[in-house]
Amino acid sequence: MRREEHAGKEPDVNATDEARRLAAVRRYAVPDDPGDGALDRVASLAARIFHAPIATVTIIDDEWVRCHAGHGISARLCQTRRAVSLCASALAHDGAFVIPDASADPRVSADPMVAGEPGVRFYAAAPITTPDGHRLGSVNVMDTRPRQAGVEELDALRDLAALVMGELESRLATSRIVAAERRQRADAERLARILQRTLLPPALPQVPGLHAAAAYHPVSADEVGGDFYDLFPLDGNRWGFFLGDVCGKGADAAVLTSLIRYTLRAAAVYDPDPCTVLANLDAVLQQEHAGGVTPPPYCTAIFGVLEPGPDGFTVTLAGGGHPPALIVRANGTVEPLHPDGGQLIGILRDPHFAQVSTRLNAGDALLLYTDGLTEARTASGSMLDQEGLAAYLASTAPAGADDLLATVHELITTLGKGVSDDTAVLALSIPVRSTTVASREPCAA
Template sequence: MSAPRAARSEVEEPDIDSADEAHRSAAVSRYLSLDAPGDGALERVTSLAARIFRAPVATVTVVDGERVRCGAAHGLPAQAFQGTRATSLCARAVEHGGVLVIPDTLADPRAAADPLVSGGPGVRFYAAAPITAPDGHRLGSVNVMDTRPRQADAEELDALQDLAALVTGELELRMAAARTVAAERELRAGAERLARTLQRTLLPPALPRVPGLHAAAAYHPFSADEVGGDFYDLFPLDGNRWGFFLGDVCGKGADAAALTSLVRYTLRAAAVYDPDPRAVLANLDTVLHQEHAGSQAPPPYCTAVFGVLEPDGDGFTVTLAGGGHPPALAVRADGGVEIVHPEGGQLIGILRDPHFAQVSIRLNAGDALLLYTDGLTEARTGAGAMLEWEGLASYVEAAAPAGADDLLVAVHKLIASLGEGVSDDTAVLALSVPVHPTAAPLQEPWCSMTTV
């Protein structure tokens, strides 16, 4: 039989320094993960302790300033061992220096005060090994109880100490896991803040006021901590004409952000040089090819639609050129929805001699134009099929929006209704001609970033 590894005592007075109690309580508070759901490790400890001692009851408890809390129990519900520190056998174990053994609780006046002794289940034998943190503070104990007086041999007490050490290891693992989770949450929060900040730099802070027109835009990011490649803008050209564009670059993250910045700058600069929509997209295509020259990486590319607004009486003539982008929707004053699709427009930046198609339409009073990225039309409906632009057109027609703001509200509701069917970012730009220009909203046209 092996010799005991720590001093045993049956009825010695507590040897804990009262001046150290505040530090011990602080150590206990750091291990509150004992209350968190685990993988059953503590329950297995109590089961094994009861088996080793051939006893009906075993527990794992911690002792804070005033209370005893049970982390796991075998033989009785854990609630039976929750109690005040003043009368608890488990508190006595923490106050004791080493393994505590009380062969007969009725022979110990302090032990007899415990409700588990004086009432049910009538504990007569008690043994405990302290759960000691790496810094030396005793947090609680692994306890074994029997309903008859008895002795414990050295081998049983050594095993009890081993089980207490296993509990310490489990608590350390839980604390490390909690710290890891907290660190990950902090990193994710930082990444989300950085992504939101970077995303805002890729979008105009506000859309300018265009006389006789109302403009609104929104950005619905799919991921809060990843920068997307969707973009839009509205800006003045020569005379009284205005340019606008909306598109989507390949990829996500920092590379997509850099490409988006290049595309936005190029579109604006190309429009100043030659505002013809097809020429603007052709210039962008040339720049993307030059950017990739000599590189072994996949070529940078994007889809985009570029348009020019020109006042025409009480409305606007809109000339659109598309490069591999989903069609725009013209929402007429009578509620009808028309597909505005420059036929044959090809991806920008990936083909040797791409073709960019162009189409012109007129927006009269009460009409609106909706542009969007494919995160919307490639979203899955409840039936599992893609929404597609036909589904979007049907939805918009049923919603009967009155103007740019209503269009954005309708799209927001649609994205929310699709829920998990949405798997990509969506940018939306809406332009509308008020029926009564003098009744147009007085506030600045707006753009927003909305997380759905």
Template structure:
């Protein structure tokens, strides 16, 4: 715009300046590269233009006292002619001016002054567009920040604030969101049952956002309530399936989920584990000796979407130094650097060197793994780790005569 103004006037110099209470700032210049630094309002001709009604014309700056202190006049380049059209917003706010200068005194023509007014109006429109765009960007950033904050709050309400302490067992859980502003449907819990038994579950509902949050809340409540009534893992999943089937009995879209539900019962050598799965990836047991076993519930079907689904139950024991990891498919469906899925075999191979590992160790390994996968991760991941502490080695007794 400054170049166009200079061309219209056939002048060597032109600027576009913005004026505030103290400073005049040049935001575009033609022929004056050294004069782009801010100038005090008190000494700038642009301030005089901002206070002038209409186009300000000074045919000879040497004969006008308003120009004496302006560095463009008193210093290099020694401007002798000055003309400026104000930049006004539609609501009447004056932002600055479009300025044209020459090193020789002159008298501009009417067409030149009209063109200068038009250029100032174009600058005002451009500034309004940029301001509007900045406002939109700021509003979108604020909306995203609000959405992220609400998502974090809502996500926390869908997960237990802390896992209970189970005598003789270590437990740890973590949730790794894929999107900061969208609520996921991954869930987990660990809670007491009758006597000295404990229930646990982990799963993933369909969808994202508010609908997934509502469904997750329903699933967690139903699993806990069903387990208190009858903790048999297959019957717990069957009860959950019945509730979800009822949710879409009126023809609404079918809500469904995958889940693993299990029961822990203390044993003389650790814990007996019985679990059932419905369409969910197998839990992995990391043995103290470094072996990794997949607890596959072969044939276990999705929960809530099929008529008379089949659920499968398996059992194992967690002994001293053993650990078990439950996870959602956001982990095993992540892509490696080679472009292939991590899958259960890849996860098992990654965890094997961590043995013997406690629950916190397993979660730390999973955290490192997710970090290393980077952009290969495309979904939320929830993990629940349970471990039995290693047996303590007894210290040999010293002989009475030992020094």
């Protein structure tokens, strides 16, 4: 069990370690202007998880605690000098840090947020820690009444801090790519491949009892596409996964893809219900549209949750305007798994999302794909479509995730120039043979 740390004497900070930490702060170079859409969503989620009025995301340099996102308070107003700040106290601790009553702690009672408005009493924080162990700042939750923090709340706060670090890592990678592009504009193909890799997970995690495999098939080597997928752990033994496609290509599509992947992961931390996750993503894209983004950002996507059980997994999927997933059963039959009524994400007023559940037993496999595959043209000039893909899989009888990916790769190769759009594929399979039963359920209004 991870350790919760309460206020006490701050450890001595080695001058060399602090110099390295400050170098890391400069390396990640978070813009000094407060207010960051992605980080604001983290602060909002933190406040909702704790049922607290205030939450912030802060980065600490040698003199100032700089607030880059705030919920319930202006980000500019909550920036303070490091010497008196609550957040500076949190910086000195490895784990989640809690002050039940800040007014009783002489080290932080001088913080303007404690001594004045809004009169902070309860404070909890989780450090934003780089892969090499440097704490850049923290995700913070505050209340105006003394209280304690629950174990699940603190676990969620640590997860949100890890999400912030992942976002900063992604931005750092993107900034390095942009710098490389300015230096070597002639090498567009190489740079596009590097950028594309930053939009997709470098490897899928190992899930006990499940085999997962994914592939991305670009049509053009020098153009960045907007197809995306991911597989990641949720609470307990559950796992989340998604696959989708954004509108457009190039730099704008890359930015939108990064926002969508980050939002899906963050929303799943708060509530992994598939319909709720897609609804939260829709709200984020609608907000981007309201901000005057042109053309309006939208995407199609499938989000699912895997829950282990005897000899397999229960899978619950929600879809938003995306082609149906296909199940390749242990007996070789292929059937669609399609939530009824899922609509495009981010562009429609009050869109409807629906979900469907099924049981994957030993020998079964689930295939998710983007429409670059089903919209490809066959030798006769007709569209492959979902029925054609299902028939091809039934005729080849692939066994397992790797075999599914190899079969799709062979199909794409056979279609040749009939494939006019990028294709992303995610396959999940259970290693032994058995049977499954599927059931549909409506989403709550």
